[in-house]
Amino acid sequence: MAQDNVFKIGLILPMTGQQATTGRQIEAAARLYMAQNGDTVAGKKVQLIIKDDTSLPDVTRRLAQELVVNDKVNVLAGMGITPSAMATAPLATQSKTPLVVMAAATSSITEASPYVVRTSFTLPQVSVALADWAPKNGIKKVVTLVSDYGPGIDAEKFFNQRLAFNGGQVTEALRVPLRNPDFAPFLQKVRDAKPDALFVFVPSGAGAAVMKQFLERGMDKAGIKLIATGDVTDDDQLNDMGDGALGVVTSHHYSAAHPSPLNKKFVEAFEKANKGLRPNFMAVGGYDGMRVIYEALKTTKGAGGGDALLAAMKGQVFESPRGPVFVDAQTRDIVQNVYLRKVERVNGQLYNVEFDVIKDVKDPGKAR
Numbered sequence: 001m002a003q004d005n006v007f008k009i010g011l012i013l014p015m016t017g018q019q020a021t022t023g024r025q026i027e028a029a030a031r032l033y034m035a036q037n038g039d040t041v042a043g044k045k046v047q048l049i050i051k052d053d054t055s056l057p058d059v060t061r062r063l064a065q066e067l068v069v070n071d072k073v074n075v076l077a078g079m080g081i082t083p084s085a086m087a088t089a090p091l092a093t094q095s096k097t098p099l100v101v102m103a104a105a106t107s108s109i110t111e112a113s114p115y116v117v118r119t120s121f122t123l124p125q126v127s128v129a130l131a132d133w134a135p136k137n138g139i140k141k142v143v144t145l146v147s148d149y150g151p152g153i154d155a156e157k158f159f160n161q162r163l164a165f166n167g168g169q170v171t172e173a174l175r176v177p178l179r180n181p182d183f184a185p186f187l188q189k190v191r192d193a194k195p196d197a198l199f200v201f202v203p204s205g206a207g208a209a210v211m212k213q214f215l216e217r218g219m220d221k222a223g224i225k226l227i228a229t230g231d232v233t234d235d236d237q238l239n240d241m242g243d244g245a246l247g248v249v250t251s252h253h254y255s256a257a258h259p260s261p262l263n264k265k266f267v268e269a270f271e272k273a274n275k276g277l278r279p280n281f282m283a284v285g286g287y288d289g290m291r292v293i294y295e296a297l298k299t300t301k302g303a304g305g306g307d308a309l310l311a312a313m314k315g316q317v318f319e320s321p322r323g324p325v326f327v328d329a330q331t332r333d334i335v336q337n338v339y340l341r342k343v344e345r346v347n348g349q350l351y352n353v354e355f356d357v358i359k360d361v362k363d364p365g366k367a368r
């Protein structure tokens, strides 16, 4: 097939290393989307080129450069962690290539390039809901524990501000390194401080280690509640966390237990195609990212280059497995429902069961 009849998506993901579950989930979701929707769109053959950046930002940038210059991709996508997205954003701008961020979730990423469109979420977006819920449920004094980089600092800041606004207080703000974190010394400090709750953000893949060490130290028995963004009770790992995870309250934009007909179909198809692997929030970011790309290609009929594609990505409104979503044309960030959830056993498996919803939440990080 002639090159100009091919539409290339350069999907850069961490397929190995600490963030490998993110790559595995997003690749599976992108392949599912293509299997369900075909690989010919507006007369073009869609080609997915997947590259492993091992979540090292210098590697992400080099791969993005090669994809743009050598492969002449029409769209860049993926971006497992914030530093990868930040390293790639200038290249998107220079080459006028839309960069669909499917995972990374620091608020400022969409401001790093006018070519960034995000289908994941932001940490401010999901953190404030928990800071509204906590004081109404007997939690006034909180210690925060976050990974020490963009999304963690966003989560810490927005949780803290909102909790203070609601009459609560963050008594201590602890930060753990992103690479090879050891939570033990931090958890010991929290145990000694005896807050009503510990609020945690760690990236996808690190939640199980936090949960294990929290329980091993008997923090729950000492009367300290664990509250977190849904990154901690990650659907990729949750079912193996054990009964100690029961009752943990989190806020997030996606649960595999979201009770919509569309989500039930999505989860079933994903599990079927992936030997029973349960989709997590990363998978949904990837699935919806493919939708945004496919629809932009349909609208532009495959003509017009990066600027036309970008314009056709802005303002898309659709139903996602997570619920209704909207790509805000001004910010290029996703507007979506945020759910409060509690870990429960359903049909023998652990799930994040939604019990409240805040509708159509914009990223509060952009409101300044």
Ligand code: DHB
Residues within 6 Å of the ligand: 022, 080, 081, 082, 083, 103, 104, 105, 106, 150, 151, 202, 203, 204, 205, 231
């Ligand atoms: C980021 C990565 C994650 O795995 C996550 O759950 C949230 C944010 C990030 O690097 O932006």
